[in-house]
Amino acid sequence: MRKRFLALTMSALMAASTITGCSGGGDKAANKDVVAPTEPFGDTIVYDPSVEVNNGEDITIELWEWGSDDLFQQIIDVYTAMHPNVTINLVNNPWEDYWTKLPLALDGENGPALFNIHNSYHENIINYLAPLDIPIEDLEADFNGVSAHVIDDKMYYIDYGMMTGSVYYNKDMWEAAGLTEEDIPKTWDELIEVAKKLTIKDGDTIIQAGLNFNDDFHQNYLLGLNYQLGENLFKEDGKTPNVNSEVMQQIMQMLVDMYHEDGIGSENFGEKSSDSFGQGQSAMVIQWGHYYNTLKTTWTNIDFGVFEIPTFTEETPYAYNRYNGESTFGINKNASAEQQAVAQDFVKYFLASDEAQVAFNIAMSTFPAKKSLATNEEILANPSMAILADHIDRYIWPGPMPATVENSLKKAGQDVFYNGVEIKTALDNAQAQIIKDMKNSSFESVESLYTYASEK
Amino acid sequence: MPKKLNSVILNVILLVMGVITVYPFIWMILSSFKQNQEIMALDQKLLPEQFTIQNYINMNERFDFMRFFFNSVIVTIVVTILVIYTSTICGFVLSKYKFRGRNLLFGFILSTMMIPWCVTIIPKYTMIQSFGWLDSYKALIIPAMFSGFGIFMMKQHISKIPDEVIEAARIDGASEFRIFHQIIFPMSKNSIASIAIFQFLWTWEDYLWPYLVINTKEKQLLAVGLKMFNGQYSTDYGALFAATAVSIVPVLIIYLFFQKQFIAGIASSAVKG
Numbered sequence: 001m002r003k004r005f006l007a008l009t010m011s012a013l014m015a016a017s018t019i020t021g022c023s024g025g026g027d028k029a030a031n032k033d034v035v036a037p038t039e040p041f042g043d044t045i046v047y048d049p050s051v052e053v054n055n056g057e058d059i060t061i062e063l064w065e066w067g068s069d070d071l072f073q074q075i076i077d078v079y080t081a082m083h084p085n086v087t088i089n090l091v092n093n094p095w096e097d098y099w100t101k102l103p104l105a106l107d108g109e110n111g112p113a114l115f116n117i118h119n120s121y122h123e124n125i126i127n128y129l130a131p132l133d134i135p136i137e138d139l140e141a142d143f144n145g146v147s148a149h150v151i152d153d154k155m156y157y158i159d160y161g162m163m164t165g166s167v168y169y170n171k172d173m174w175e176a177a178g179l180t181e182e183d184i185p186k187t188w189d190e191l192i193e194v195a196k197k198l199t200i201k202d203g204d205t206i207i208q209a210g211l212n213f214n215d216d217f218h219q220n221y222l223l224g225l226n227y228q229l230g231e232n233l234f235k236e237d238g239k240t241p242n243v244n245s246e247v248m249q250q251i252m253q254m255l256v257d258m259y260h261e262d263g264i265g266s267e268n269f270g271e272k273s274s275d276s277f278g279q280g281q282s283a284m285v286i287q288w289g290h291y292y293n294t295l296k297t298t299w300t301n302i303d304f305g306v307f308e309i310p311t312f313t314e315e316t317p318y319a320y321n322r323y324n325g326e327s328t329f330g331i332n333k334n335a336s337a338e339q340q341a342v343a344q345d346f347v348k349y350f351l352a353s354d355e356a357q358v359a360f361n362i363a364m365s366t367f368p369a370k371k372s373l374a375t376n377e378e379i380l381a382n383p384s385m386a387i388l389a390d391h392i393d394r395y396i397w398p399g400p401m402p403a404t405v406e407n408s409l410k411k412a413g414q415d416v417f418y419n420g421v422e423i424k425t426a427l428d429n430a431q432a433q434i435i436k437d438m439k440n441s442s443f444e445s446v447e448s449l450y451t452y453a454s455e456k
Numbered sequence: 457m458p459k460k461l462n463s464v465i466l467n468v469i470l471l472v473m474g475v476i477t478v479y480p481f482i483w484m485i486l487s488s489f490k491q492n493q494e495i496m497a498l499d500q501k502l503l504p505e506q507f508t509i510q511n512y513i514n515m516n517e518r519f520d521f522m523r524f525f526f527n528s529v530i531v532t533i534v535v536t537i538l539v540i541y542t543s544t545i546c547g548f549v550l551s552k553y554k555f556r557g558r559n560l561l562f563g564f565i566l567s568t569m570m571i572p573w574c575v576t577i578i579p580k581y582t583m584i585q586s587f588g589w590l591d592s593y594k595a596l597i598i599p600a601m602f603s604g605f606g607i608f609m610m611k612q613h614i615s616k617i618p619d620e621v622i623e624a625a626r627i628d629g630a631s632e633f634r635i636f637h638q639i640i641f642p643m644s645k646n647s648i649a650s651i652a653i654f655q656f657l658w659t660w661e662d663y664l665w666p667y668l669v670i671n672t673k674e675k676q677l678l679a680v681g682l683k684m685f686n687g688q689y690s691t692d693y694g695a696l697f698a699a700t701a702v703s704i705v706p707v708l709i710i711y712l713f714f715q716k717q718f719i720a721g722i723a724s725s726a727v728k729g
Contacts, residue, residue: 062671066688091671092519094683101668104578108585118688279498290689298492298690 036081042352043372044141045134049082053345054338060087061339063329063346064102065116066095071363072116075356079349086342088114099124106332113339114346117157117327122400123442129156130333133344134351142351143369145325148397148446159325160350160357161366163289164395165220166387167191167310171303173198173208173283184307188254191284191310195264198283210264212273212282217255218409220286225251227319228311230456233398233405234445241434243409244427252416252423259417267417278302288324289365292384308387318455319396326366361385367392399446404437488512488697495693511694512702518695519673519681521702528678529706531596531666532659538601539655540648546602547610548640552622562611569604581668595669596677600659606651613647614640649717656710660703678703 040048053059065072069092076088091112093101099121105111106128117125131154132139139158140146149158174183177197185191195210213221222243226233231247234240242248259265270276277285278299285291286309295304311317328350331343350356354370358378361368367388373379380386388395412430415421421429447453483502487495488511490504515521550562580599589595617640625635641648663679670676682703685696711718 089672091673092684094667094680094686095688096686097664097667097683100664104581104668108590110585110590275496278493278496281498294690297692298496300491301493 034077034081036078041354042142043370044138045348045352047349047352053083053086053342056085058085058087059338059342060089061114061335061342061346062089062091062112063114063116064091064093064098064105064112066093066098067116068363071359074359075350075353078353078356079346082349083345088346103128106334109334111332111334113332113335113343114329115332117330119157119159119325119327119400120403123402125330126151126156128330128333130331130335130340130344131156132331132347134348139351142371144371144393145369145397147449148399157327157330159369159397160328161326161361161364162323162369162388162392162395162397163326163364163366164321164323164388165224165286165288165309166384167284167286167307168277168291168295169284169305169307170277170280170282171305174305177283185310186314188310188312192258192262192264195258195284196262199264201263206263206266206269209266209269209276209282211258211284212265212270212276213255213258213286214265214267214270214276215272216274216287217413218406220288221255222248222251222409222413223406224309224322227322227396228317230318232445232447232456233322233401234447238445238448239438239443241405241431241438243405243412243434244424244431248427249423252413252427255413256416256423277304289367289384292365292382293363306383306387308391316391316394318452319450320391320394321396323395323397325369325397326360326364393451396447396450399443401445402438402441402443404434408433408437484697485701488694488701490694492692492694495697508694511698514692515685515695515699515702518684518692519676521678521681521699523674524676524678524681525703527675528660528703531593531677532656532706534597535600535659536652536655538597539603539606540651542602543606543610543651544614544641544644544648545636546607547612547614547644548636550607550611551615552617552619552640565604565607569608577665577668580665584669590669591671591675592669593675596666603651603655606655609647609651610644613644617643646717646720649714649720653710653714653718657707660707 037049040046040050063072063076069090072090076090080086080088102111102115103124106115106125111128134155136146136150136153136155139155143158143160145159145162146155149155179194179197183194185194191211197210198208199206199210200208223233226242226245226247229247229250231242231245233242235242259267265282270279270281273282273285274287274291274294276282277287278295280302292306295302309321311320329343329347331340331347333340335343351370354373354376357368357370357373358376360366361373361379362382365382365384367385368374368376368379374389374392380389408430411433412426415426415429416423486502486504489507489509491506491508491510494501494505546565550558550565584590584595584599587594589598621639621643622635625639630638661679662677663683666677667680667683670680678699682696682699685692685699
């Protein structure tokens with residue numbers, strides 16, 4: 001019996017290895033057909049491929065990242081085609097624990113010379129970063145949002161792409177409700193009216209929600225709509241949160257009214273708005289750019305459209321919404337001088353290359369921070385980016401906020417919707433919690449550096 | 457009649473509990489043949505509506521599954537064998553030799569089981585870094601060679617072996633080395649099976665430590681590979697389930713082969729008579 005079981009198991013394993021193939025698809029060899037650029041390229045930041053790296057001597061560095069190997073390998077292949085003496089070993093990591101491993105590795109001598117950064121972990125890694133060699137004026141000439149990243153007249157990383165929230169709508173439901181492209185709302189009042197038409201009820205029971213913001217009202221509404229009403233998330237000192245203001249109460253009241261007065265959704269219908277939209281339960285959701293890729297890969301049966309977030313009036317607001325950046329690579333200050341020099345050169349290539357910038361922004365569904373790419377055809381072919389093109393300068397980044405800001409507002413929303421807490425009390429509690437949690441934080445808001453900060 | 461009724465009720469309860477325990481596992485296996493949108497669908501069905509093996513093909517596109525699989529097999533087998541040997545020899549010494557500080561030493565070993573791993577992981581990483589063992593299997597195998605739990609189990613079990621057996625061997629001229637290998641070891645096979653299963657399982661599913669110390673893709677283990685399916689914004693559940701389904705095969709084999717000894721070993725170590 002055991003022998004038979006063993007034989008069966010071995011057969012199953014062999015079948016599995018046959019299905020999966022014995023050599024990994026993940027280990028794709030570097031593309032040797034890449035054509036190396038020979039002429040200098042770039043705007044203000046110009047990369048000259050004819051300049052030797054490491055005096056032409058062989059050198060190996062590591063690049064740590066999370067996400068898509070193919071995307072990173074693509075730019076590595078171009079770079080190493082220009083500099084065959086450089087070998088860049090790509091090390092892929094799981095997103096979550098990358099932030100445990102990276103600081104440990106950077107603390108020693110053998111950490112990666114180059115590594116991917118997310119600004120939400122800014123405080124954990126900033127002390128391990130070497131400043132970029134590229135002059136700040138050159139960066140500012142080519143990229144948006146640069147000044148917000150300057151620390152003591154030095155630049156450690158910038159954003160290559162800007163991600164924000166937009167409205168995703170189900171085209172089939174839109175059509176079934178008799179709506180057309182002409183009905184795409186510009187204001188919140190218009191959105192509520194459209195959502196009413198999209199809502200389907202059986203008596204008092206919702207069958208289809210016009211709008212769903214469950215589980216992410218903090219991320220997509222409370223931490224963004226304040227700007228439309230001319231108010232920053234942090235007070236003048238850049239450190240004190242401003243989440244219990246009258247404006248914030250007004251936004252929370254609008255959300256409550258959407259569900260309880262207008263009946264366009266419910267806190268008990270569709271636990272998570274992003275899933276609910278994918279499951280065909282909800283007609284509209286506000287999601288950040290990454291959702292475009294999720295819909296394309298996971299919810300492939302949903303025919304969707306996307307439009308810019310509505311505003312309170314038809315006038316141009318102080319800012320449409322908050323954005324967050326996808327960051328350029330970090331350079332390890334503890335790496336050897338030779339490795340750091342290669343890493344600096346690689347970052348320069350990444351910033352100068354339009355192909356690299358377009359590829360990364362399309363992959364992440366972010367709007368390019370590089371000014372010259374604002375009208376790029378490939379970028380504008382993606383609807384989630386195209387809708388931002390006209391007002392991209394009217395999106396604001398508050399800085400790498402500590403997680404407590406989001407978490408405390410999430411709790412405030414849950415208290416209001418599920419625990420019957422008064423709006424003012426819930427927001428006062430959030431304000432107190434954020435102040436307490438940020439007591440030892442070095443965070444300072446960069447809202448004052450926003451282009452239109454003086455309009456407030 | 458009441459006895460029979462009790463037996464039926466008990467069996468029904470056990471059956472229900474068994475189904476509850478096994479259901480998620482079955483669901484995962486069947487879901488590995490579904491598309492992601494079906495896995496995430498509101499209307500959940502146990503059987504796939506559109507059967508696909510694409511997830512099994514996709515999982516190898518993400519990483520070199522079979523290489524990771526065999527890396528894990530090798531590391532797990534080596535660690536398990538070493539732990540069995542060191543646990544048995546330590547258990548033998550602690551239960552059959554009388555020396556000053558024996559209880560203190562045993563207490564110290566037990567205390568290692570009570571320190572949470574999150575407290576020791578950073579100093580352990582720093583040590584491995586200064587030894588120059590990062591990105592090497594030495595970092596996975598050497599710190600795992602001794603197991604407080606294994607030593608505890610084996611001491612409990614070996615202390616039940618009558619001293620007379622050992623004395624008789626000594627009178628017959630057997631060396632201590634021979635006594636250990638030819639008498640104690642064979643007489644401890646039930647407890648060894650228990651430790652083997654536990655250790656195999658723990659090493660097989662250990663994720664954070666291998667992730668922290670191994671960098672090179674070709675050396676990475678399967679548990680780390682499985683984590684790669686969890687992206688920053690979304691998870692490829694289909695490929696994750698497919699990879700998990702294949703990854704549990706060795707654990708199942710080990711358990712099915714050693715289950716009798718495992719149960720006997722647990723029982724004998726738990727009850728010291």
